[in-house]
Amino acid sequence: SQELEQSPQSLIVQEGKNLTINCTSSKTLYGLYWYKQKYGEGLIFLMMLQKGGEEKSHEKITAKLDEKKQQSSLHITASQPSHAGIYLCGAVRGSQGNLIFGKGTKLSVKP
Amino acid sequence: NAGVMQNPRHLVRRRGQEARLRCSPMKGHSHVYWYRQLPEEGLKFMVYLQKENIIDESGMPKERFSAEFPKEGPSILRIQQVVRGDSAAYFCASSPSAHPNTEAFFGQGTRLTVV
Numbered sequence: 020s021q022e023l024e025q026s027p028q029s030l031i032v033q034e035g036k037n038l039t040i041n042c043t044s045s046k047t048l049y050g051l052y053w054y055k056q057k058y059g060e061g062l063i064f065l066m067m068l069q070k071g072g073e074e075k076s077h078e079k080i081t082a083k084l085d086e087k088k089q090q091s092s093l094h095i096t097a098s099q100p101s102h103a104g105i106y107l108c109g110a111v112r113g114s115q116g117n118l119i120f121g122k123g124t125k126l127s128v129k130p
Numbered sequence: 131n132a133g134v135m136q137n138p139r140h141l142v143r144r145r146g147q148e149a150r151l152r153c154s155p156m157k158g159h160s161h162v163y164w165y166r167q168l169p170e171e172g173l174k175f176m177v178y179l180q181k182e183n184i185i186d187e188s189g190m191p192k193e194r195f196s197a198e199f200p201k202e203g204p205s206i207l208r209i210q211q212v213v214r215g216d217s218a219a220y221f222c223a224s225s226p227s228a229h230p231n232t233e234a235f236f237g238q239g240t241r242l243t244v245v
Contacts, residue, residue, distance in 0.1 A: 122172040
């Protein structure tokens with residue numbers, strides 16, 4: 020089974036609506052990264068969370084790492100077509116800090 | 131400050147040929163990570179390098195694949211005798227120090243197609 024599970028796998032929302040994407044780990048998270056990827060392009064760094072309960076915001080995107088450090092959520096307020104893409108969560112694994120990733124959540128925003 | 135630069139963006143190779151993928155990290159970054167993204171799958175770690183050293187290659191296939199990060203110049207991921215299954219997007223990321231305390235930035239990727 021996948022060590023990092025993202026839900027939902029895909030999401031279609033109307034422009035202006037709020038949405039939440041979840042990332043659940045089977046192990047304690049020591050560093051959680053959120054990236055956005057547009058089709059055919061690279062990954063855009065959004066946020067990095069380390070401490071349980073930590074919450075960060077960038078424009079209309081907020082991410083939080085829960086207290087037990089096994090789940091993170093990404094919340095988008097008043098979604099826009101520019102938010103469309105694939106959202107990936109990554110967690111630090113390995114003694115040298117390489118990342119493992121979830122399979123991603125594909126977000127479509129209808130104008 | 132330019133971001134992580136990868137080239138070429140697209141690469142087509144015939145079965146049996148060699149593929150060379152290049153990654154120039156961000157200025158001041160000495161840590162490079164290579165990942166592979168197969169269609170409908172997530173990103174998978176391949177190898178982690180610091181200048182002139184391979185630190186962790188646990189995710190890299192034992193045969194045909196090699197990576198280097200010389201003192202001067204970009205990091206190179208080399209795939210010998212490519213097969214159709216090697217078709218994927220290859221991404222590199224760089225950071226100023228090892229995870230987990232630092233941000234890691236990705237390049238645009240190289241999309242390898244083996245025909």
